[in-house]
Amino acid sequence: MMPTQKWPEQGWALLQLLLVTSFSQGEEPLCSRRGDPENPQLSKDGDIILGGIFSFHSTWKDKEETYTHKPLPLECTGLNFREFQIAQAMLFAIEQINNRTDLLPGISLGYKMYDTCGSIARSVRVALALANGNEISIAQSEAPCTRPAQVQAIMGETSSSPCMATATVMGPFYIPMISYFATCACLSDKTKYPSFLRTIPSDYYQSRALAQLVKHFGWTWVGAIRTNDDYGNNGMATFTETAQQLGICLEYSVSFFRTDPPNKIQNIIETIKHSTSKVIVAFLSYLDMDVLMNKLSQDNLTGYQWVGSESWIFDSQTAEMDQHHILDGAIGLAIPKAYVSDMKEFILDVKPLISSGTKMFTEFWETLFSCKFNQSNASAENQRECTGHEDLNELQHGFTDMSLMPIFNNVYKGVYAVAHALHNILGCNETCNYKVQLDPFIILQHTRSVKFRTMEGDEVYFNENGDPPARYEIINWQPTEKGIVDFVTVGLYDASLYADKQLSLQNKSLIWAQNSKQVPVSVCSEKCPPGTCKVLQKGKPVCCYDCIRCAEGEISNTTDSVICVKCPPEFWSNDRRDACVKKKPEFLSYEEIMGALLTAASLFGTCMTAVVALIFFRHRKTPIVRANNSELSFLLLFSLTLCFLCSLTFIGQPSEWSCMLRHTAFGITFVLCISCVLGKTMVVLMAFRASLPGSNVMKWFGPTQQRLSVLVFTLIQVVICILWLTISPPFPFKNFQVIKDKIILECALGSTLGFWAVLGYIGVLATFCFILAFLARKLPDNFNEAKFITFSMLIFCAVWITFIPAYVSSPGKFSVAVEIFAILASSFGLLICIFIPKCYIILLRPEKNTKKNMMGKVAPKNF
Structure with a gap:
């Protein structure tokens, strides 16, 4: 317990090694x-x-030895x-x-x-x-x-x-x-x-107990003073090792001996003065503590929380000498009280x-x-x-x-x-x-x-090392009104128990430095609150750190968290970054404004198509309706109705059936629509060719052939869709990547090849139809339907060409809205360009709805 003393230089002590004597062969040695x-x-x-x-x-x-006499x-x-x-x-x-x-x-x-x-x-x-x-x-x-x-x-x-x-x-x-x-x-x-x-x-247990005591009160930034002998050096070495394991840092660790020169003691005083830690662990003998306390009193170094070893913590003489109340509120370990x-x-x-x-x-x-x-x-x-x-x-x-x-x-x-x-x-x-x-x-x-x-x-x-069981009382220095220190037992430490039960504090009010009842704070850096994590300061101990806010999608829900933890895919961090909240699902619904507007546009287009069909049906015997195959016109109106309605399948939460239906329905109805337009275009061209002398081509493009061409073109798309649905159909998919704090409910394409095959086939038919209509735009006719088909195909192709980059770059539900908009725009383009001029003549210019007017010769105009 007490400090090392100097060995006197006289070597006479070694002469006392008296097992001593004379060694003579064959005789019992005699002692002298x-x-x-x-x-x-x-x-x-x-x-x-x-x-x-x-x-x-x-x-x-x-x-002073002269070495001339003993x-x-x-x-x-x-x-x-x-x-x-x-x-x-x-x-x-x-x-x-x-x-x-x-x-x-x-x-x-x-x-x-x-x-x-x-x-x-x-x-x-x-x-x-x-x-x-x-x-x-x-x-x-x-x-x-x-x-x-x-x-x-x-x-x-x-x-x-x-x-x-x-x-x-x-x-x-x-x-x-x-x-x-x-x-x-x-x-x-x-x-x-x-x-x-x-x-x-053994101090092995005391040093570990002191480290656990310091950790218990949250002191992670402490100073340490030890007696410069085997007791202090070995005890402090164990304390330091345990403290590091518990996340406690030592701002300084100095050795002290009561016979040290004044300048060395003053250096220790200056070290304490300039330190930022408010807790000092003193592994000192009572004699060294008395000397150090006198030096501290001269500099009036009060306000520090002392944590003491059993050598001085319950020493009444040390308490009596503390006239300047340097050690008031000290806490430490003592041998359990006894009575004999x-x-x-x-x-x-x-x-x-x-x-x-x-x-x-x-x-x-x-x-x-x-x-x-x-x-x-x-x-x-x-x-x-x-x-x-x-x-x-x-x-x-x-x-x-x-x-x-x-x-x-x-x-x-x-x-x-x-x-x-x-x-x-x-x-x-x-x-x-x-x-x-x-x-x-x-x-x-x-x-x-x-x-x-x-x-x-x-x-x-005694155990195998000759040591007794390690039990300590936790002592708190509590000054009384008479100025006498009362050593109050506030807890126990028993090394024979499980690690989490070794240290136990009683429900007693503790007195701290300067008679405070508030536990002192001694940390290098304040605790990082939830929502932040610790980042070490360069060149400083691990107890010195900065608190960095967790990134989006990461949280820390404990104080002094070392890392921020990523939220599960379906969750996202809240604003405080201390909890993961479930992401809101996002899809194009009927309740929101954009979904409602697109639904209204779809229904409006459907109604508008139905009105046109009704007009055509009531005037089905008029020349303008009968011209260019009225069957194809009604089939085209039917397909346009389906086109308007299929856009509704894109609205609402995706399901397994809606995902398979929306793209296939869209692909088939649009092919049916384009096939009808293509048939009407080919009829216009062939009719003109048939009017030339010696031409016999119309027999190859009669009503049967027109129906068959529409059927064949549509069946090809149906086959493509069947293959797509069979091999790798679209399916509902939760997309966590597009918008980080939301779950995008969308339909995965399944087979990308199938999707682009459907779109590609539509594009091929639309391009082919546009070329034919463009070639027939200057045919001599009072009502040149090829011109209107050209306009409709121009709109159709423009819409779908711009659709591709807009679709790819639009996030979440907006990509679905872009696709619906493209469907509606192209459908309205076909409906308006092809049928509205005819309705205008039927309803407002009936004088032009005659066979004579339809067959009249007019000079072709440049387009």
């Missing part, structure tokens, strides 16, 4: 002590000894009251076990506790001292060196980096080493640290240890009560004299604060784990088997496999 002895600060004899490594002091005085021992400074509390928790567990009759009956546990002063080198030194022993008499004894270790297990240390050093050295001896506060995930590697166990979860009966009273009852007269506890008492024992006049300095009877209950001090009870409970569980392992090895029931030789490896194996419940009901066991 080398180097200065290491004496424990606290000790008590017992049948089985447990070791303890604590940093009773947080630092030491630097000395360096003096470290002079420790900065009394650490927290470590005293932790040591008292270990003593409490040992005393409780010694007083029990159901656990290790008849076996007394002793202890030896050393002070490391926060030095990694000294941690290694005292760990070796615990393994080797320091008996003075052994130098002259003939005892073999292959003695058991002095202690059967070691409790410690508090920090990850010292644990890594000591666990590396102690690993080959397989002496169980149980830490209560070292959380670095690297210590779970059993190949490097085979004898290391711990009663606090009578532990608080035991920790605060230090008088039995004071009476032992140890120098360390004298310093402890003097520092705690700001007094001096055996005060002399020369050293008065206005300090009162200690009596040794000062009352802790009247003292407001961090030592009396029990907020670290979860850590004390971890120490408690570690001691009990060793006790249960020893209980199993010694085969204890009512008594224990004293003859069993205690082997560190066997103790380690049994300690790894223990599973029990403490007297408070906590279940204790």
Whole structure:
């Protein structure tokens, strides 16, 4: 948990690697002590000894080494009251076990506790001292060196980096080493640290939990500060990896150590000042957090939302030091609250240890009560004299604060784990088997496999990596009216549950930075609303992006959508681009104006044709009707009626039958119409030829031949239509391409060849008819019908020539309207040009409707 310390340059610590000795062939090697002895600060004899490594002091005085004499021992400074509390928790567990009759009956546990002063080198030194022993008499004894270790297990240390050093050295001896506060995930590697166990979860889980917590509140743009040691670097590496997987970006990630030079610390302050993120994830030890907080207070950097690791988030001393309310509203993970009966009273009852007269506890008492024992006049300095009877209950001090009870409970569980392992090895029931030789490896194996419940009901066991189950409380700093921070539990994290249930927040009101009740916002870019998608900004992290509106036909119905999704073919995007709506079908219907007008024109043409037919029928015996085969005239009127009516099949929603009917009916009726016109034209030409001397052609173009020609020409079109309908007929088709936001209901041609064959055949007949009529336009006749046929064919051909490009370029229902217009225009052209002049004579100029007038000779006029 705590930061890395500098290794002193004296290499004397390595000389304590005392498995030691002399190697003589054929003789049992004898032990001799080398180097200065290491004496424990606290000790008590017992049948089985447990070791303890604590940093009773947080630092030491630097000395300049001359390398001309052996360096003096470290002079420790900065009394650490927290470590005293932790040591008292270990003593409490040992005393409780010694007083029990159901656990290790008849076996007394002793202890030896050393002070490391926060030095990694000294941690290694005292760990070796615990393994080797320091008996003075052994130098002259003939005892073999292959003695058991002095202690059967070691409790410690508090920090990850010292644990890594000591666990590396102690690993080959397989002496169980149980830490209560070292959380670095690297210590779970059993190949490097085979004898290391711990009663606090690995940072692997804490780092992932912090990332999930940040994601839960929608903070995707955060800053990160870490302690520059194994705890901070490894923890932040896991957090960064998990954050990236969850879509969280780090604007900056800086390392910090409390002994860093002022300019480096100031650079960190400037980085925070110039950042745009409002959330800072602090993976710091409590000592580093205290130093950094003081620097932040000098610059009055308030208003940031802090997310903390378990090292400082529930530390009352850190909260007391936050006089400028830098950390108000902080949220983070803490070890679950715990309560151990009578532990608080035991920790605060230090008088039995004071009476032992140890120098360390004298310093402890003097520092705690700001007094001096055996005060002399020369050293008065206005300090009162200690009596040794000062009352802790009247003292407001961090030592009396029990907020670290979860850590004390971890120490408690570690001691009990060793006790249960020893209980199993010694085969204890009512008594224990004293003859069993205690082997560190066997103790380690049994300690790894223990599973029990403490007297408070906590279940204790270790997984294959020597780690306990990962459970955390989510703590929120909520300032009270008295200015004291209240650590409120607002949620839980349990790594043993399914991923979506690991993090759970309770329905409690949270306090955020600057006492706000509104969740802070910390994003590089605002969320993209539905209807837009994210486009990354060049050269920036993935959390920085622009929101681009979805294109037509595409939608995004979620916030922060990465892509816009195309709507299904029958759907189209709405105006907000957040939903697909069904496209409106489009076809030429009777209800709309254009369809109604075309329907009216079709019906008008039909009625007009019927009126003409009625006029012709009533005057069927007149010369103008009988001229040029009245049968063809009535057949032509009938075909024109069908032409007008077939345009109605193009109006309305296409169906399978209407699609097949509209083109075939159109093709057949128009061929019938053109065939009649062609027959009338040929009759005119042949009649003129027959009037020439010696001509006998009319016998080949009599009524029978005329009927037969119309029948043959029409049958050819019928055959073409039958083949088209048989091979690949037209069918209803939903066209999604022409108009993007509408469905065009149209008739697909099926066989394009069949369609153009029908039109082509009509075009051939119309062209041929036009040529013949053009040739007959100057024939001498009072009523030159060839001239009117020429006009009608000219209109017909012009309409259908312009129809092709207009049809191809018209979208949707307009193409159908163009085709109907072409049918009606050509039909009206034939009707008006051929029949209206005759009706005019019949109705208004009856004097010209005589055989004499019809046969009169007139000079031909140029056309």
